[in-house]
Amino acid sequence: MKKLALILGICSVIAACSNSETKSTDNTSAGADQAATAQQSNVDTNVNNIGTSSTGTTGAELIKKSDCLSCHKEDVKLLGPAYQDVAAKYPATEENIELLAGKIIKGGSGNWGDIPMAPHPTISENDAKEMVKYILSLKK
Ligand code: HEC
Structure with a gap:
């Protein structure tokens, strides 16, 4: 019984201490906001990752967002x-995906005619690969 009283005593001291800490620091809520924001951006990143690993929808969206469609259509030569x-020319192997992703980033010419493929140095290798995976998935 004495022990219990002692434990309760210690608990209330700890409670009192932490209470006064919370009151004395007005910054606590700002800190919590920051933590919440940080968590939010973590969540966003994860959602993007999930989209990227799914079946090529993101590749299609990346292509829509970039300038690709001004020179390429799915079914007609522009x-x-x-x-x-x-897609008919290149089987969807890891090697071809890397090759074509490199072409999207660095540009290229001579495979389809005299007009060169425009380079896209701002596109990341990962995004370029997602685009290629989508393109190669269009094979009839
Ligand atoms: C200015 C016009 C233009 C734009 C913009 C463009 N392309 Fe191209 N693309 C071409 C041409 C022309 C070729 C053919 C190049 C060749 O003959 O090697 C080509 C070829 C390709 C190839 C095949 C490459 C090969 O070696 O067989 C892929 C894949 C491709 N483009 C993807 C894209 C993607 C993805 C985008 C957007 C990020 C894009 N292109 C934007 C003109 C363009």
């Missing part, structure tokens, strides 16, 4: 080859 023709 300035560049139709994506279905690219």
Whole structure:
């Protein structure tokens, strides 16, 4: 019984201490906000990761957001080859995905005609690969 009283005593001291700590620091709520914001951005990143690993929807979206569609269509040749023709030419192997991702980033020419493929140095290798995976998935 004495022990219990002692434990309760210690508990109330700890409670009193932590209470006064909370009151004395007005910054606590700002800190909590920051933590919440940090957590929020973690969540966003995870959501993006989930999208990227799924079945190529993100590749299609990346292509829509970039300038690709001004020179490429899925089924018709514009300035560049139709994506279905690219898919027919290259089997979706890891090697070809890397090769074509490199072409998207650095540009290239001579595979489909005299017009060169525009380089896209701001596109990350990962995004370029997602685009290629989508393009190669269009094979009929
Ligand atoms: C200015 C016009 C233009 C734009 C913009 C463009 N392309 Fe191209 N693309 C071409 C041309 C032209 C070729 C054919 C190049 C060749 O003959 O090697 C090509 C070829 C390709 C190829 C096949 C490469 C090969 O070696 O067979 C892929 C894949 C491709 N483009 C993807 C993309 C993607 C993805 C984007 C957007 C990020 C894009 N292109 C933007 C004109 C363009």
